[in-house]
Amino acid sequence: MLNSIFTPLALWRLAFLVLSFCAIVSSPASAAQSPQASVGFDAVSELDFFKVESDIVTSVSRHAESLWGAAAAIYVVSSEDIADSGATSLADALRLVPGLNVANVDANFAAISARGFNGVFANKLLVLLDGRPFYTPIFGGTVWHEWNTFLPDVDRIEVIRGPGGSLYGANAVNGVINIITRDSNDTRVNLARVSFGTNSAATTEARHGGRYGNLSYRVFGSWSTGNGNGGNNGRDLADEHQDTRAGYRLDWDLGHGLQLVGSGEFHDGFVGNIARNDDGSPAGRYPRYSSTMLSSVFRLEKDFADGSAAYFQLAGDTVDRKVPFMGCFETEKDTLEMEVQHSFRPHPAHRATWGANVRAHDVHTVDGLVVFSVNDRRLNLVGGFVQDEIDLGSRTRLTLGTKIENNGFTGTNFQPSARIVHRLDDDRTLWAAASRAINTPSYSEMYSTIPLFPVPSGIPGVDIFPILSTDGNAGDTRMVSLETGYRHRFGDRLALDIAAFYNDYQGLAGWTGSKTLPVVPDPLDPTKLIAVTLLDNDENGFAYGGEGVATVQINERWRSEFNVGYLHLRSTGDLLGLLPRTNLSVPRMRWNMRHVINVNRKLRIVPTFSWSDSVVNASLVSPGSPVRLDPYLRVDLAVHYKPGGDWPDLSLVATNLADRSHLEFVEDAVRPATPITRAFYLRASREF
Amino acid sequence: MIRSNWNKRGQRLALLAATTALLMAASMAFTVGTAVAGVIIVKSDDLPQYTPPATAFRQASKRESIEVVLRSRLDQGDSEFLKQAASTTRPSAVFALGSRAAIAAREAFPETPLVFAMALGWSRNISTDGATTGVSVELPTADLFVRFKLIIPGLHRIGLITSDSDSRTVDEARAAASELGLEILHETVRHHDEVAGAYRRIRSRIDALWMVPDPVVVTRENFDYLSTRCRNDGVAFLAFSENFVKAGALLSVAPSYSTMGSQAALLVEQLITDPGNVPPVQSPLGAKLVVNADTAKALGLDLNATTIHMADRVITPTREGF
CATH class of the missing domain: 3.40.50.2300 (Response regulator)
Structure with missing residues (x-):
């Protein structure tokens, strides 16, 4: 009896409730009792002002300062962080984020998710670039290598771990990644960058920025190629790539608070593609996976004299993707989206924001091994949200909001949230949140059919060919999330940020076997039996865990950051019960430790240590016997040298110094994981 | 030899105990304000910016002073805390650093001359009714x-x-x-x-x-x-x-900020010696x-x-x- 009461989960829930209760009861009441409340707002903010004045030149956690009072588990990767890390892709840059599961499947494909459900087709994380979603409706996630934007112009990457559905809508279930590029006013300088590395990796990048009157602009282009992890022990891992990219951004100040922002990007490239044997094991090379993408967004922003602000945004993209996967599976997608948002203060203690958006995807597929029952369809989505940020005294803020969205598959859904943040004092902040988020079905979850590898039927000479199919009736995955967090600054040298969560999932999409059709002979080949299982929403699950970040300014030259994430994820089972039910494809524990050491004004050394716990996933080669990926330690080192004068800045980056190669992800249904090898590159960059 | 060491150790311990007792007594006297104080220096918070004007004030003023720092307390208001901290004192004037300190001082000691400094946009929070004046932060x-x-x-x-x-x-x-x-x-x-x-x-x-x-x-x-x-x-x-x-x-x-403390010392002296003639709020020199x-x-x-x-x-x- 006692054992059943004091399970880790029960204790975790209890701790969460206590923390949340403390946050809620302490907020308005203590603010009301505070003697400062009787003094008046100006006197309180006068003290804040003098604290700003004295702290303005300190450096610890500076980039996260504006987010110190956020009622969410939020982390910001700054442009300086990206440059320091030596990252060459968005995925690498995101390795710095606590609690985010980032794994390179091979040299090109990355599996990225927050708080579980990781995979190449992870679909519970919403990714935005300057406000436009990377979202592909085919599987409801992000094809990372297609959106590898020009990293030198990324201003910051804001990562929210946890649901963001009340603002962003469907699929912002376990997190939101918002990539914000720099204002073109800030890049009115030309840049040239070249790098060469092992495995024939080479990249050239260039940017030109300028200004005409109140219009500033930049254009950029890049070309990169590489053999990936090719040559590893003499094997052809078929993860080479070639990528051509070009883009622009313009910021036009039209006066009187009216501003037009436009940005766009073109990408064309291919990545290597690997074949499988009949038993599912990696075999050899397929024709390359190629993709072409063109996207653009225009946003008209207006700042009104009464302090309110509004914008209208028009975004569109077109993607053509050819995926030679046991036959050729092609997809095309055209997206057009309009969005409007307005924020204002109806009362000094309230900040209200409302918005609406309309999105249309035109999807076209060409069947390969994956067959679609519908090959052409327009998917419409209409949504709106409203949010009110309510100041409860000078130290507490309550945010209430909801998004209402209608999609062509499952109709209308609501995604409400309530968040409260309370400043215990100038150095301590406590927050808590309760949210509901929705994961709507993807195109594949509605219309696709995927044959699996045959299994023996027990009858000599006759195999059963399992087929995972869909009936067009997939439903929403619903999640209720409880979160809490605490931030504490200890003077100018140490800052802590910790968060804990409990997520409850209902109606996870999968093939649990509850919709299995009778086994029948294949009409084309009577020696084969076909077992069709339809996708259902009968899987449930829960997850709990926490993340923590400690930033330490050891001295003027040395800053360190240590972050750790723990996750326990359990579901009732998927894929006919063949998949592991606990922590499927995500590690229980991860930690990162990064040091930024300025040896002198010209030399900076940035070592990064990352450790990941073991990961389990289903094996395609032997279904029912999960494969296990051993824990690994990854050590990266970036050395940056700025000689000054007319000389270019130099960077030497080494990755995977701890071992010659290791796997970071287990077998995936589509991409066999390849060992990530030790690599080096040298980069020279010059602004002029 | 051993006894000699013990004696030395005993002497050291006694010296340490006496020093600690002295420090504690001084600290308590400082906290409850048992010293005969002419001026109470009230700080809105423990901010580094308040140190230069407070130090300059003490150097420029010939009067005894004690210092009280207001802190966030849930059990009592600022003025109550200030009254308690200075319960054994009859201040001849108050030098308040910051708006919060000025407001609390005016509530706690309504009849006592008050000089303020380091108060941003002072006119929004501080009334100059009675014997109140100060040095503004804003330059002409x-x-x-x-x-x-x-x-x-x-x-x-x-x-x-x-x-x-x-x-x-x-x-x-x-x-x-x-x-x-x-x-x-x-x-x-x-x-x-x-x-x-x-x-x-x-x-x-x-x-x-x-x-x-x-x-x-x-x-x-x-x-x-x-x-x-x-x-x-x-x-x-x-x-x-x-x-x-x-x-x-x-x-x-x-x-x-230091000069503002010196200016405040002159204003305090002026208010004490001639309470009926309250000078206007000054700009910083x-x-x-x-x-x-x-x-x-x-x-x-x-x-x-x-x-x-x-x-x-x-x-x-x-x-x-x-």
Whole structure:
């Protein structure tokens, strides 16, 4: 009896409730009792002002300062962080984020998710670039290598771990990644960058920025190629790539608070593609996976004299993707989206924001091994949200909001949230949140059919060919999330940020076997039996865990950051019960430790240590016997040298110094994981 | 030998105990205010900015003083805390550092002469009824603008963002600007998160942005935003504190906090000796001009020898590198 009461989960829930209760009861009441409340707002903010004045030149956690009072588990990767890390892709840059599961499947494909459900087709994380979603409706996630934007112009990457559905809508279930590029006013300088590395990796990048009157602009282009992890022990891992990219951004100040922002990007490239044997094991090379993408967004922003602000945004993209996967599976997608948002203060203690958006995807597929029952369809989505940020005294803020969205598959859904943040004092902040988020079905979850590898039927000479199919009736995955967090600054040298969560999932999409059709002979080949299982929403699950970040300014030259994430994820089972039910494809524990050491004004050394716990996933080669990926330690080192004068800045980056190669992800249904090898590159960059 | 060591150790322990007792007694006397005090120095918080004026006050004043720091307490209000902390004292005057301290002191000791300093926009919070006067933080606007013009010869239009309660600053700025042929483009905000939008409304029409010590406007986030935007938009960012110049603003003309303490000591003496003659709130005497040469270079400003000579401090360009 006692054992059943004091399970880790029960204790975790209890701790969460206590923390949340403390946050809620302490907020308005203590603010009301505070003697400062009787003094008046100006006197309180006068003290804040003098604290700003004295702290303005300190450096610890500076980039996260504006987010110190956020009622969410939020982390910001700054442009300086990206440059320091030596990252060459968005995925690498995101390795710095606590609690985010980032794994390179091979040299090109990355599996990225927050708080579980990781995979190449992870679909519970919403990714935005300057406000436009990377979202592909085919599987409801992000094809990372297609959106590898020009990293030198990324201003910051804001990562929210946890649901963001009340603002962003469907699929912002376990997190939101918002990539914000720099204002073109800030890049009115030309840049040239070249790098060469092992495995024939080479990249050239260039940017030109300028200004005409109140219009500033930049254009950029890049070309990169590489053999990936090719040559590893003499094997052809078929993860080479070639990528051509070009883009622009313009910021036009039209006066009187009216501003037009436009940005766009073109990408064309291919990545290597690997074949499988009949038993599912990696075999050899397929024709390359190629993709072409063109996207653009225009946003008209207006700042009104009464302090309110509004914008209208028009975004569109077109993607053509050819995926030679046991036959050729092609997809095309055209997206057009309009969005409007307005924020204002109806009362000094309230900040209200409302918005609406309309999105249309035109999807076209060409069947390969994956067959679609519908090959052409327009998917419409209409949504709106409203949010009110309510100041409860000078130290507490309550945010209430909801998004209402209608999609062509499952109709209308609501995604409400309530968040409260309370400043215990100038150095301590406590927050808590309760949210509901929705994961709507993807195109594949509605219309696709995927044959699996045959299994023996027990009858000599006759195999059963399992087929995972869909009936067009997939439903929403619903999640209720409880979160809490605490931030504490200890003077100018140490800052802590910790968060804990409990997520409850209902109606996870999968093939649990509850919709299995009778086994029948294949009409084309009577020696084969076909077992069709339809996708259902009968899987449930829960997850709990926490993340923590400690930033330490050891001295003027040395800053360190240590972050750790723990996750326990359990579901009732998927894929006919063949998949592991606990922590499927995500590690229980991860930690990162990064040091930024300025040896002198010209030399900076940035070592990064990352450790990941073991990961389990289903094996395609032997279904029912999960494969296990051993824990690994990854050590990266970036050395940056700025000689000054007319000389270019130099960077030497080494990755995977701890071992010659290791796997970071287990077998995936589509991409066999390849060992990530030790690599080096040298980069020279010059602004002029 | 052993006994000798024990004796030495015993003596040391006794000395240590006596010293500790003495320190504790002194500390208690300091805390409860048993000393015969002429003036209570009340600090709104334990901020480093309050130390120079408090120290200068003590050096300039011949009177005994005790110091009380207000802190966030849930069990009692500021004035109650102040009364309790000074329960055995009959202050002849109070020197309050910050608006919070001034308000608490006026409530706790309504009949006692009060001199305040370090109170931003003091007229919004502090009433000068009775024997109350002080030293304002804000420098005379006309003096500031003259210095701005000397450093930035092409200066014509100055942007100014204030909270809606700060109309006095705007009126003074407009009056001073018209004398010098300058134009003020003013934007009002009600909340700190409206500052970025206010700046965007005027940025294409201004040569400089003047950041006044308005607590609603000046937050860490707003400073970072304005500092970056001004630099990249070619707008001179004019601040009021050396720290802001170190962090990227073009220049500051700031009062000396120490001098304000000395001024306050004179005012306290005047109020005690002649309570019926309450002098008006004074402007701070003296100001320090600090210029960031790195930012000046980014804006294309030529810092000539005269400018450098005029500045009390020039923050030199960062050397190339990290």
